[in-house]
Amino acid sequence: MLRSYVVSGLRLLANIECAKQKIRLIIAGSQVPEDQCHADNTLEWLLRLEPDASEALQLAALAHDIDRAIERIKVRRADFDNYDAFKAAHARNSAEILRPILTACGVERNIVEEACRLVEFHEVGGDPGSDLLKDADSISYFDVNLPLYFQREGWDETKRRSRWGYRRLTPRAQEIVKHIDHEDKELSRLLQEVIHESIS
């Protein structure tokens, strides 16, 4: 009895590890330079916000942007009239890409379903799990994506994106972002302006 319990526990861990490795491998191929760091950093923030986060949440944190890593099927901003519609399509597409990866690694069906559901709702939240993922994702944007995004997109677009990201944070996550420091003075000023304008 005990032996079969231990064996099935080990199998579960091996399947989850297989899935994490495959997700990381795919994201490593992304042409967006911040993607790889953002995936692991989102997982780190998730575990800081909720040290007991479920396996499904951890898989979703790693894979939530996986669609951006696959050029031939990724969703493109230019094909959408508004940013929210683009983000919703990106989340749906990422969930669809994730499902066969988890299944191929033998991840339990209920974990597969929950991880894909969380990825689908990571931009909007709406329940405790997807709210946590949305916060971890958004904090990570301010933590590790911002410098590269700013370099590539410039002041106006970075400010628009940051305003959008800051407003969707819960008050707890906004407090965390207020204390994120960037060495680049211009970037620090941009972030302070975004925070200040969101309060006023």
Ligand SMILES: [Fe+2]
């Ligand atoms: Fe993200």
